[in-house]
Amino acid sequence: MAREEKVPKKIEAFSIKLPPIEEGDDLGKMISKRLDLMDDDILVIAHTVVSKSEGRIRRLKEINPGDLAFEIAKKKKEDPRFVQAVLDETKEILIDHPIFLVEANCRNICINAGVDRSNVEEGYLILLPRDPDASAERIRRRIFEMTRKRVGVIISDTNGRPFRIGQVGFSIGIYGIEPIRDWKGKKDIFGKKLKITEEAIADELAGMSNILMGEGDWLAPVVVIRGLSILSDEKKGIKRIYRDEGKDYIRMAIKNFYSQ
Amino acid sequence: MAREEKVPKKIEAFSIKLPPIEEGDDLGKMISKRLDLMDDDILVIAHTVVSKSEGRIRRLKEINPGDLAFEIAKKKKEDPRFVQAVLDETKEILIDHPIFLVEANCRNICINAGVDRSNVEEGYLILLPRDPDASAERIRRRIFEMTRKRVGVIISDTNGRPFRIGQVGFSIGIYGIEPIRDWKGKKDIFGKKLKITEEAIADELAGMSNILMGEGDWLAPVVVIRGLSILSDEKKGIKRIYRDEGKDYIRMAIKNFYSQ
Numbered sequence: 001m002a003r004e005e006k007v008p009k010k011i012e013a014f015s016i017k018l019p020p021i022e023e024g025d026d027l028g029k030m031i032s033k034r035l036d037l038m039d040d041d042i043l044v045i046a047h048t049v050v051s052k053s054e055g056r057i058r059r060l061k062e063i064n065p066g067d068l069a070f071e072i073a074k075k076k077k078e079d080p081r082f083v084q085a086v087l088d089e090t091k092e093i094l095i096d097h098p099i100f101l102v103e104a105n106c107r108n109i110c111i112n113a114g115v116d117r118s119n120v121e122e123g124y125l126i127l128l129p130r131d132p133d134a135s136a137e138r139i140r141r142r143i144f145e146m147t148r149k150r151v152g153v154i155i156s157d158t159n160g161r162p163f164r165i166g167q168v169g170f171s172i173g174i175y176g177i178e179p180i181r182d183w184k185g186k187k188d189i190f191g192k193k194l195k196i197t198e199e200a201i202a203d204e205l206a207g208m209s210n211i212l213m214g215e216g217d218w219l220a221p222v223v224v225i226r227g228l229s230i231l232s233d234e235k236k237g238i239k240r241i242y243r244d245e246g247k248d249y250i251r252m253a254i255k256n257f258y259s260q
Numbered sequence: 261m262a263r264e265e266k267v268p269k270k271i272e273a274f275s276i277k278l279p280p281i282e283e284g285d286d287l288g289k290m291i292s293k294r295l296d297l298m299d300d301d302i303l304v305i306a307h308t309v310v311s312k313s314e315g316r317i318r319r320l321k322e323i324n325p326g327d328l329a330f331e332i333a334k335k336k337k338e339d340p341r342f343v344q345a346v347l348d349e350t351k352e353i354l355i356d357h358p359i360f361l362v363e364a365n366c367r368n369i370c371i372n373a374g375v376d377r378s379n380v381e382e383g384y385l386i387l388l389p390r391d392p393d394a395s396a397e398r399i400r401r402r403i404f405e406m407t408r409k410r411v412g413v414i415i416s417d418t419n420g421r422p423f424r425i426g427q428v429g430f431s432i433g434i435y436g437i438e439p440i441r442d443w444k445g446k447k448d449i450f451g452k453k454l455k456i457t458e459e460a461i462a463d464e465l466a467g468m469s470n471i472l473m474g475e476g477d478w479l480a481p482v483v484v485i486r487g488l489s490i491l492s493d494e495k496k497g498i499k500r501i502y503r504d505e506g507k508d509y510i511r512m513a514i515k516n517f518y519s520q
Contacts, residue, residue, distance in 0.1 A: 009275065010274035158459070162422055166461075203467065252517070
């Protein structure tokens with residue numbers, strides 16, 4: 001059951017640093033030990049540390065590109081092994097060139113399926129978690145074991161978007177909160193039905209948290225947001241946020257145009 | 261000159277309420293009187309109150325729809341006067357049906373050019389500010405006159421986005437801050453060049469602020485964000501954030517598909 005929603009007067013948000021993360025590291029424990037968590041805290045965690053703790057790293061020189069990877073790599077003047085890594089993480093290609101926009105296996109639509117050379121050792125690639133909702137759930141449960149505090153967890157990545165330059169943080173996995181705040185049936189200040197009926201609060205929180213994480217060498221991959229009451233016990237995950245293909249008019253246009 | 265950027269450890273954000281706004285209301289003064297502003301505060305202001313203070317309201321029954329408005333209204337089963345109001349605010353139509361996606365005169369790409377029936381009296385429509393950067397500048401200057409504090413101003417609207425359901429807050433006008441944080445030349449934790457080079461912080465802040473504003477009848481249209489040092493004296497406005505048409509691969513696909 002979702003708790004009753006109210007608009008808070010004030011929130012605070014702060015970032016915390018973690019040591020370099022390796023496969024098998026217990027993120028829930030590491031986070032719990034670094035601050036005094038409170039019920040209703042929302043933790044936004046950069047996927048990079050989650051991916052590393054889950055061993056979602058590939059070594060470039062161990063990748064054998066197939067024909068499609070060579071074909072796309074030629075158009076893009078890109079390393080075919082990198083392209084193969086993207087293809088391995090891809091459910092559907094939307095545009096292969098000049099940008100490489102795909103639906104990743106975890107359903108996020110993003111450039112390069114989230115595969116990245118940054119924030120990982122030279123010669124390696126970092127991938128998205130295999131199931132970011134499950135990762136968020138695991139971390140949430142571990143934190144509860146350690147602290148007995150009920151928190152919400154958002155796993156974030158940084159993506160571009162159409163029409164506007166600049167990347168922003170998005171949620172790619174969640175546990176313990178609703179991704180969407182539902183305004184259906186609510187009225188405006190004149191008693192009329194609201195135009196805005198669904199607000200993507202998980203993405204709004206992931207975006208702001210990105211500012212506190214930074215992208216540089218002082219990376220602080222965890223942000224705590226305090227003051228919201230948006231926890232939910234319903235286990236819905238992020239999947240609800242992705243549009244059905246048949247109702248995604250922009251996806252249809254892209255597929256049509258770039259498959260010509 | 262932009263001040264030196266640093267990643268803050270902590271921010272706080274809180275919303276403030278305003279009385280119902282009418283044309284000619286002095287928003288800068290109203291905001292200044294309601295709290296003790298500090299240097300470096302960022303104010304995120306819902307465009308609805310800015311639009312109202314600027315008289316950007318139209319009465320439906322005073323609108324005479326033209327042929328194109330009737331044609332689109334028929335496809336959409338929409339009031340042709342509403343469609344005409346959207347067309348009057350539109351620079352270019354990207355999709356007219358089943359969604360009405362346009363580039364608004366102020367360059368934001370959004371549904372219905374931001375024209376809205378919510379949060380305004382029955383029989384009226386609320387429009388976007390004519391020049392949201394200029395609106396932000398006016399409010400910023402008035403606040404400085406009143407308080408001698410240097411703040412940044414973001415005017416926000418709530419828009420949908422491709423691929424994901426749910427609306428989020430976006431910046432449509434700014435003054436006194438950079439819309440983009442530039443990471444070019446910065447290194448990752450392994451000393452490598454970053455993939456993410458431009459972060460759309462104005463949008464990330466507008467998104468989070470949306471959560472604190474609410475959309476309902478307890479509307480709190482101003483959010484103060486405290487703890488960031490992102491002010492800039494350079495007068496760039498939001499225009500920098502919109503992609504050049506020739507580099508916007510998704511816009512190209514949409515135009516091609518829906519003009520067939």
